[in-house]
Amino acid sequence: MSLTDQAFKKKMHGPGREVWGRVLLLAPAMVLLGLFCVSVVQLIASSFIEEGRLSLSLYTDFFSRADYRDIFLRTIRVSMLVAALCVLLGYPVAYAMWRYKGNRSHLMILIILPWLVSIVVRTYGWMVILGPKGLINEFLAWAGLVERPVRMMFNTTGVVVGLVHILIPFMIISILSVMLHLDRRLEEASASLGARSYHTFFRVTLPLTVPGIITGTMLVYLMSTGAIVTPVLLGGVRDRMMGTQMYQEVIQTFNFQKASMLAFLLLLAGLAVVLPLQMLERKLSRFMDQRGS
């Protein structure tokens, strides 16, 4: 074996190999990240350029229109409501799954089962239940409780119901994943110190699962802000959201600049909620670490 071969082998088996290994492993992720960043920058930049010059006209036009301002605020309002409802409904489910003594994977399959069906089909399913000629209205009319069908869809209620149904699994999984890492001895310690079960829940379990709630809230909120199918199928004529408006600009009117502007505003609306939540999560973790130590 020549000296050069030996030096090469030494290099490839030494600390240099580890560094090169890491670089190679990171390379695909860096390429993806680079492409993503370039696309986002390009997307944002195109919304500030009009006829080759820097311009804010798309943004001023947007905020000067009352219907667009309504769409923007409605998107934030509905997304917050959906996230809150997902916490309220998803937490008990996650808690019950955590407590379940049998095979938890069977319950998990039930939670993710709706994902096997297309979102369009699931949304149409709500029409059959909530529509003016749906099951509930037919029953109410048959029972003589109402004369005219109750409006449960083609309005904001329908959109919220549809989005909660579609997004709640994300909340359940986020909360459950945190619960599964909880040390059950903490509950035992709380009980041995005389705390009742609800005290243990509110002072031990709930605070420790807040990171799961925050992660789930961020996921659900962000996905709600960009929802298209549900607002289109379950919303009324005045229930447009940012996602549906973007869809129209991209697929129907081919106004990509306007769609970029809407996407950037949506990004800002997302960050306005996600960043404070992340800060809160970090503060809580620090606080709990301090209390724990």
Added chain:
Amino acid sequence: MPHFLKAKCVAGVSFLALAAGIGPAASEELLIATWGGGVEAVWEEAFAKPFKEETGLDVRIVPVPTPEAQLRTQAGDPQYHAVMVTYPQGANLLKDGMIELFDLADIPTAAETNPDYLMRSEDGKLAGVSPYFMYYGIAVNTDLATPEEFSSWSNLGDEKWRDLLAITRPIYLSSYDLPIMARAMGGDERDPEPGLDLLKKVAANTLTTYSSIAHMNNLLTRGEIAAGPYYSGRVWHLRQQGAENVTMVAPKEGVLMIPYMLVVPKGAKRLEDTKKFLDFVSRAEPQLRGSILGGYLPLNSNAVLPPEAEEQMGMTFKELMERVYQPDWQYIAEQERDRINMLEQLIGAVE
């Protein structure tokens, strides 16, 4: 090169070719993009199958939500050999230079089409072919309303229909609803003001905006709505499928004539075969098959609508032609964005 290495190279290149979509299967069929919701089935039976029988060339009809969007997003590398679009969409595609242009000699049967509905470029070239038209009237669910209650476009504005109507998306509202309502109320596509007042009342009565043909079919047949401006061919198709509770009304002020075009994306491959298909769909016989199956009204001047089709329509072809309104589609296409903005604000302000 060792035999084994050569085999590996061949296998690798074949895999890459397949991955890139250069397989023979991709070039065997002519791919035609149309709307879904039943449109593709009619195209399959009326045009694709008879064409294959005659020429041996395979045609696959691909249903997509917005054919024009497919054409635009695939600009430079078109995946479809031809795309079905509405007349105003054809005008916009022609203006943007996104479609192939042809001489009449390329598609000789196009000469049989009424020249008013053959779109041409400034230098007289054909922008595609127009095989048929539908009319835009009012679809009514007869469980909830009688056809007589919608004998005028203005009936859609009656308060008794609150939450019982559906309207289309702003892009089609600007192209179809606004011109015909303007016309019905004394204006036209250049003077839309009278139509705006009616459209405002209609929007106030509207339960939802339908996002696709399938969506509106569902709303109508389930009785979620009593009525809505809609396409004659779609109602025809619904009735053929057994939806007896849906009917089409042609209001007394007239109906909007919507010609459809088959256009070829710029740079599409297999142009010679595509020209043969365009020539085929320009003929009277397949267009008449489309009439029977889907209620599409032929634009070939030699086509004579059979009595059963006229019976289904509730009037003769001649009577229909006296009631149809053919607006200036070029003007409508030019005004599209401004009108969409205007209509979005109008709907957004409705209480």
